[in-house]
Amino acid sequence: MDLVLDELKVFSGNGHPELTQAVCDYLDIPVGQSEAFKFANDNTFVRILENIRQRDVFLIQPTCAPTNDNLMELLIMIDACKRASAGRITAVIPYYGYGRTDKKDQPRVPITGRLVADLITAAGADRVLTIDLHAGQIQGFFNIPVDELTAMPILTNYIKTKEISDLVVVAVDIGISKRARDVAERLNAPLAIIEKRRLGNNDRSETLNVIGDVEGKAALTFDDEILTGGTVIHAADALIDAGVTEVYCCATHPVFSVEAPARLAKSKFQEVVVADTVPVPSNKRNGKITVLSVASLLGEAIYRIHKGNSVGELFNI
Numbered sequence: 001m002d003l004v005l006d007e008l009k010v011f012s013g014n015g016h017p018e019l020t021q022a023v024c025d026y027l028d029i030p031v032g033q034s035e036a037f038k039f040a041n042d043n044t045f046v047r048i049l050e051n052i053r054q055r056d057v058f059l060i061q062p063t064c065a066p067t068n069d070n071l072m073e074l075l076i077m078i079d080a081c082k083r084a085s086a087g088r089i090t091a092v093i094p095y096y097g098y099g100r101t102d103k104k105d106q107p108r109v110p111i112t113g114r115l116v117a118d119l120i121t122a123a124g125a126d127r128v129l130t131i132d133l134h135a136g137q138i139q140g141f142f143n144i145p146v147d148e149l150t151a152m153p154i155l156t157n158y159i160k161t162k163e164i165s166d167l168v169v170v171a172v173d174i175g176i177s178k179r180a181r182d183v184a185e186r187l188n189a190p191l192a193i194i195e196k197r198r199l200g201n202n203d204r205s206e207t208l209n210v211i212g213d214v215e216g217k218a219a220l221t222f223d224d225e226i227l228t229g230g231t232v233i234h235a236a237d238a239l240i241d242a243g244v245t246e247v248y249c250c251a252t253h254p255v256f257s258v259e260a261p262a263r264l265a266k267s268k269f270q271e272v273v274v275a276d277t278v279p280v281p282s283n284k285r286n287g288k289i290t291v292l293s294v295a296s297l298l299g300e301a302i303y304r305i306h307k308g309n310s311v312g313e314l315f316n317i
């Protein structure tokens with residue numbers, strides 16, 4: 001039987017419908033018709049409202065807050081598509097929640113990032129498309145192909161337009177230093193690193209030490225995500241204490257706890273630049289926060305996966 005994989009279908013969960021719409025605008029196709037809601041007993045229900053038999057289906061759903069609801073909805077959407085005889089199902093997860101729980105670094109703790117990968121695979125996904133995983137090794141948690149894109153070119157191209165002179169890129173902790181080095185290379189700037197030690201499991205962090213030459217320079221901190229803002233705000237304070245003239249922030253995922261936008265507004269940052277891998281509603285925006293869209297990046301990647309073209313070329317934009 002011939003597959004009709006030449007027909008591309010993109011559906012959205014409730015995680016980020018605006019991003020799905022923007023991706024479909026890029027692809028010049030309508031968003032697929034579906035519904036996903038909860039019954040009074042809190043059970044999630046999904047229905048695909050059009051024929052997807054043998055189609056090439058992409059389901060866009062960041063597993064951001066409400067994380068468990070969004071994850072469960074994604075799993076049920078995959079199941080619905082599998083049972084509707086989709087030809088191929090790609091889970092498009094712009095932000096991979098639970099990615100921070102990626103190793104057994106204390107006794108008797110889970111590796112939830114791996115568990116979620118198993119769930120997505122068991123549900124019936126054939127491939128995953130994601131952006132800036134907390135650690136690249138999470139790709140290996142899946143036994144299906146994973147395409148990991150990066151928002152780095154989008155963030156750095158924006159920073160370039162600001163023409164900041166004498167810039168130093170700062171990794172806010174040692175774990176992010178390799179990716180911060182890539183940012184520094186893209187911006188033709190030197191790299192400094194902040195040594196940070198996390199205190200317990202309660203989202204608080206402590207900044208200890210700036211490693212590198214930052215005095216008299218403008219600094220750009222880089223991290224993969226901002227949750228409470230504690231990590232980057234402490235980094236900004238440490239950098240000002242170390243003699244930087246001004247400090248900017250860029251991070252891929254604006255996970256933003258309730259208090260994060262106000263904390264960022266009061267911080268020493270000139271500007272905080274993030275991507276829209278996670279929705280940033282108007283009540284979480286303020287004059288310091290700039291949100292750049294990954295819609296065309298995702299749209300182009302979906303188009304290339306659909307056509308069987310290289311996705312790697314997208315890293316050179």
Ligand code: R5P
Nearest residue numbers: 224225226227228229230231
């Ligand atoms: C941690 O390993 C991550 O890379 C981020 O630094 C962290 O998620 C940021 O969290 P917060 O904004 O709460 O400090």
